[in-house]
Amino acid sequence: MTEPDRPAVGGTPLLEMHGIVKTFPGVRALDGVDLDVRAGEVHCLLGQNGAGKSTLIKVLAGAHQPDAGRITWRGEEVTLGSPQAAMSLGIATIYQELDLVSGLTVADNIFLGREQSRFGITRPAAANKAASRLLARLGHPEIRPTAEVGSLPAASQQMVSIARALSQDAKLIVMDEPSAVLDNEEVERLFAVVRDLTANDVAVVYISHRLEEIRQVGDRITVLKDGRTVATGLPARETPTREVITLMTGRDIEYVFPERRAEVGRDEAPLLEVEGLGLRGSFADVSFSVRPGEILGLAGLVGAGRSEILETVFGARRATTGTVRVGGKKLRNGDVGSTVAAGVGLAPEERKSQALLLGDSVYRNISISSLARFARGGFLARGAERSAAQELTRSLDVRPADVDREVRTLSGGNQQKVVLARWLLRDCRVLLLDEPTRGVDVGARSEIYALVRDLADRGVAVVVVSSEIPEVLGLADRVLVIADGAVVAEERADALDEHRVLDLVMEGTAHRGTPVATMQHEGDVA
Incomplete structure (x- = not known):
């Protein structure tokens, strides 16, 4: 991704938060946090999970009331007693866990509580037209304003949430992990929108665990640790990554993947075997095997069908074609209970809504x-x-x-x-991991990587999906590259790099031509 020059941002702060304290039963979530944000800047808020970032932005959004401290907006002290009070000042928040109403349309969600009306009569046509303009500005004209939000993929839902913030004519927009469900091209579009906003003096508070994004889009950094501000005003481009990580964790952490074992499971029979698996509208003719102690990575862009493959193997979706075997025994199609009984576990992408x-x-x-x-x-x-x-x-x-x-x-x-x-x-024998470090800080990531490798060393067969290609290449022993619902390449992980994976994705998409969603799948599950 490119890093265009950004002009220096100065002047009087648009927002100042001084000595913010927030206590919950048994937990002091914020212990005197300071933050100042200037008009037209991207201010990056960093910290490990549990550092207080989410609590701080909920105070800023009016969802939590601070126990102590003061907030000034354009030089005047204010009380943000409710989300409506924050929005009335021009503060909009896009949460990591999107707060969309799944049963309503895209346009209804964008203008919820601010419906387009004339003489007290709502005007759906006007709302749809305005929603189309906002989505086109975000580079997603294909999202229909009349579509039900619950039917959209996660990346499209994220765009709807961003469109809602844009529709509020906000002066400050908080973005909590906005890129977590976006592919590289969509992240580039997001950054273009952010730069357009800041060019018009809108301030952005940007939260991300992807430190490489901070350098690309950020101006200044504030770091929280254990509910306190440990550094603020750091230049986003010039501050070394090692320094940022040390501030976040209180210790030096090398972003290193556990060492691979040589020739994993070479002489052992496959533990998981997937043959000719297909799901109408998502993917077709997917075959692979995983041996005990091996980590297989599925790499590809968002929407390529990786998550659907895992869910179908697990039985959460009923396959159109193909078979799944564990330890040589064929699993019952679309039956989660029998899959779990066979020793298969799934950690899904949306852990809050699907796993917990x-x-x-x-x-x-x-x-x-x-x-x-x-x-x-x-x-x-x-x-x-x-x-x-x-x-x-x-x-x-x-x-x-x-x-x-x-x-x-x-x-x-x-x-x-x-x-x-x-x-x-x-004591599962096969573990399916979908975005295992999504929304997880750098310290916890290292721990999860070590845990996954330890499980493999105990003989568990692991399949991992991640939108971060370096994560797939660093953690997996072998990689399947997925494009448009099909396996387009299979290589040892140490024989690939990020550019080669992206080249394979592009080549596979070009060769396939017709998207899998339009293909017909014939036959039933064997």
Whole structure:
């Protein structure tokens, strides 16, 4: 990605937050945070999961009220008593967990609460037209204003959320992990929109765990650690990555992947075998095998069908064609229960909506797939259940170390560890990982990489999907390149680099010509 020159941004701060304190029961989430943002700048807010970033932006958005501290807007002290109060000043927030209403249309979501009307009568045609203009500005004219938001892929939903912020004529836009579900081309479009906004004196607070993005789009950096500001005003381009990581973690961390074993499982029979698998409208004729102790990576662009392949292997989607075998035994098509019983686990991309019971305890989220082992005379042995969960949370260093805590209160990296602990408890033989480090900070990433490699060293067959090509290449032993729902190449990971993978994707797309979504699949599952 290119890095165009950005003019220096100066002048009086548009927003100042001084000594912000916010306490929840048993947790001091913010302990005197300072932040100032200038008009026309991209101010990057960094920190590990649990550092206080999410709490701070909720204070800025009016969703949380601070216990102490003051906020000034254009030099005047203000009280942001509600989200409406923040929006009235021109502060818009795009959360990482998108707050869209799935049953409403794209246009309805963009203008929700600010419906286009005349003489008290809503004007859907005007709303649709205005929504089309906003989406075209974002480089996504193909998103229909009349489409139901719940039917759109995650990347398109992210664009709808950004369009909603643009529609509010905001003077400051907070973007929390906006690129997490976008491919490289979509990230470039996002950066173009950000540069267009700042050129018109709109300020952007940008949160991302992808440090390379900070250099491309940011002007200044503020780093939070343990609810405190440990550095602010750092130049985004000039500050060394090592310095930023040390500020975030309090220690030096090398962004290093665990060492691969030589010739993994060469003499062993495949543990997972996928043959001729197809899902109408998503992918076709996908075949691969994974041996015990091997990590197979699926690389490709967002929308290539990688997640759908994992979900179909797991039985969450009913395959149109093909077979899946574990240990030589054919799995029942579209049956999650029998797949789990065969020793297959899935950590899905959307862990909050698809993997976790957010209102339930950490220990129950870990034990949920293994409840039968804790059954005693028709009742659950809760002590044994909690004890097993405590042992796993200690070994995985889940923080806070409280298995009775609601899992919703954990950071993204610790929530991911809870999902992995669930399958460790079940002693799964095959582990499917979809975006395992999405929304996870650099420190927790290293821990998750080490955990995945340790599982492979114990003989687990691992399949990993990631939108970050360096992550696939660094973690996997072997890589399948996916384009338009088809396997276009298979190589050892150490024989590839990021540019070669992208070349293979482009070549595969050109050769296939017709998108898989328009193809006809014949036959039934064998």
